[in-house]
Amino acid sequence: MNELTPDLLLLFSTFLFAGLVKGVTGMGLPTVAMAVLGTFISPATAAALLVVPSLVTNVWQLVAGPNAVGLVRRFWPLMLGITLGTFFGxxxxxxxxxxxxxxGLGIALFAYAGYALLSPALTIPARSEPWLSPVIGxxxxxxxxATGVFVIPAVPYLQSLRLDKDELVQALGLSFTVSTLALAAGLATHGALRMEQLGLSSLAIVPALAGMWLGQAVRNRISPRGFRLCFLMFLLLLGLELASRPFF
Known part of the structure; x- marks a missing residue:
């Protein structure tokens, strides 16, 4: 498979599935895209291909909520940390x-899936936010x-703040939007984001949005908990496979 032009069937099916996961669970599109594409092409190429669909779907998630301005004011230190860490990473x-x-990608996927499966009940007091948010960022x-995976440790951190459901979904959209923009800037700076990749990434918007629509349509017809368990086990196995490659 050519590093710059992965098979279109693989690209479209990956983002259709990733969009489906996001439609059912509210997150997971970049994680699924990196997990699947990273088994066939280099993580840097996979990260370049997820930029446009990730940006579009996460901006949608951000602006659809009720309090974008308030969340930006509250979490700007977290976003600044994410921007700096991602750009240099x-x-x-x-x-x-x-x-x-x-x-590294395999370890990140394994760590996230393992944490999500255990689902520890963490609560961080509001007084810790001023110093902890930039560190987490x-x-x-x-x-x-380093890996193209946006979730660790920002997702557990935001979940531990006990935001209400709508605020959490919107805060995740904000975090993922900033992560995507910083990732794109960093890849471009290091010559790892090319115009032909942006073209393919733009094509992936269609299956990603179709998958989100499908996921939202079936959300109430399936067990979200069962779907989430299968999704996390899938990430766990992919993470193990990727992490073991250098040793076999």
Whole structure:
């Protein structure tokens, strides 16, 4: 498979499935896209291909909520940390041997899936936010830049703040939007984001949105808990497979 032009069937089916997951669970499009594409092409190329559909779907998630301005005011230190960490972390994704960046991606997927399966009940007091938000942002950004996965530790952190459901979904949209923009800027700076990849990434919007629509349509007809369990087990297995490649 050519690194710059992955098979269109693979690209479309990956983003259709990723959109389906996002439609059912409210998150997971970049994670699924990185997990699947990262098994066939380098993580840097996979990250470049997810930029446009990730940006479109997460901006949609952000603006659809009730309190975007309030969340930006509250979480700007987190967003600043994500931006800086992601921008500088992309040097690893763009320049490290794909075998070892794949190892990092596998570890990140495994860690996220393991955490989500255990679902520990964490609560962080509001008084810790001023100093903890930028720290979480930088760590999340570093992991995002190095692996293309946006979720660790920002998602558990936002969940631990006990936001209401709509605020949490919108805060996740804000976090993922900022992560996507910073990832794109970092990849472009290191020469790992090319025009032909942006063209393919733009094509992936259609299956991603179709998958989201399908996921929203079937959300009330399936068990979200059962679907989530299958999704996390899928990520766990993919993470193990990617992490084991350098040793076999």
């Amino acid at each position: 992309t040097a690893l994704l763009a320049e490290v041997d794909p075998t070892w960046s794949g190892l 930088v760590v999340t950004g570093g992991i995002t830049g």
